[in-house]
Amino acid sequence: QVQLVESGGGLVQAGDSLTLSCAASGRSFSNYAMGWFRQAPGKEREFVVGVSRGGGITGYAHSVKGRFTISRDNAKNTVTLQMNSLKPEDTAVYYCAADTRRSGASVDYRQYSYWGQGTQVTVSS
Numbered sequence: 001q002v003q004l005v006e007s008g009g010g011l012v013q014a015g016d017s018l019t020l021s022c023a024a025s026g027r028s029f030s031n032y033a034m035g036w037f038r039q040a041p042g043k044e045r046e047f048v049v050g051v052s053r054g055g056g057i058t059g060y061a062h063s064v065k066g067r068f069t070i071s072r073d074n075a076k077n078t079v080t081l082q083m084n085s086l087k088p089e090d091t092a093v094y095y096c097a098a099d100t101r102r103s104g105a106s107v108d109y110r111q112y113s114y115w116g117q118g119t120q121v122t123v124s125s
Contacts, residue, residue, distance in 0.1 A: 001025075001026070002024060002025060002026050002028075002032070002098050002100070002113070002114040003024070003025040003026070003114075004022055004023070004024050004025075004096050004097070004098060004114055004115060004116035005022065005023045005116055005117070006020060006021065006022050006094065006095065006096050006116040006117065006118060006119040007020070007021050007022075007023070007119060008020040008021050008119060009094060009119030009120045009121045010120075010121070010122070011122045011123075011124065012086055012121075012122070012123055012124070013086075013123070013124050013125075014086060014087055014088055014123055014124065014125050015085060015086065016086050016123070017082070017083060017084045017085075017086065018083045018086060018121060019080060019081070019082050019083070020036070020080065020081040020083065020094055020096075020119060020121070021078055021079075021080050021081075022034070022036075022078065022079045022080075022081075022096030022116055023077060023078050024077045024078070024079070024098065025077070026077070028100075029074055029077040030053060030054070030074040031053060031100065032053060032098040032099060032100050033050060033051065033052055033053055033098070033099040033102050033103060033104055033105040033106070034050065034051050034070075034072060034079045034096060034097070034098055034099070034105060035047065035048075035049065035050035035051075035096070035097045035099065035105045035106070035107075035109075035112060036048040036049050036050070036070065036079075036081050036094060036095070036096055036097075037094070037095045037096075037097060037109055038090075038092035038093065038094045038095070038121075039092055039093050039095070039118075040091060040092040040093075043092075045095070045109050046061065047061055047107040047108075047109065048060075048061050048064055048068065048081070048094070049061065049064065049068055049070040049081065049105075050070070050104075050105020050106065050107070051070045051071070051072050051079065051105055052103055052104045052105060053103045053104075054074075054103075055071065055072045055074070057104055057105075058070055058105075059104075059105060059107070061107075063089075064083075064090075067083065067084050067085045067086075068081060068082065068083050068084070069081070069082040069084075070082075079096060081094070081096075083121070086121075086123045087123060088123050088124065088125045089123075090121060090123050091121060091122050091123050092120075092121060093118040093119065093120050093121075094118065094119050094120075094121050095115055095116055095117075095118045096115075096116045097109065097112035097114060097115045097116070098112060098113060098114040098115075099111050099112045099113065100113050100114070101113070
């Protein structure tokens with residue numbers, strides 16, 4: 001069983017930065033590929049960014065490439081999403097997720113076994 005807890009969401013203005021953190025329970029965190037997804041009202045959950053088990057391979061959605069950065073600390077069981085140059089269209093509930101079966105992070109939310117409760121990010125114009 002894996003428990004994920006996100007933190008760091010909030011209300012910011014366009015152009016601001018925000019850092020989201022995800023803390024994972026369990027002793028096998030380094031065996032999980034991790035991903036961040038988001039869901040805006042009335043829209044489907046979408047892939048934002050993912051990182052492989054060891055942290056060496058990352059993948060970004062086109063909409064956030066160059067603005068968002070994912071990192072993980074396997075010693076601390078955490079994954080962090082640094083979000084810069086935020087835009088109103090980044091407004092959503094952000095979820096971290098763990099894929100316990102693959103070494104690389106999938107863009108398909110259905111491949112993830114465990115999810116956090118989500119944290120709201122609101123970007124005003």
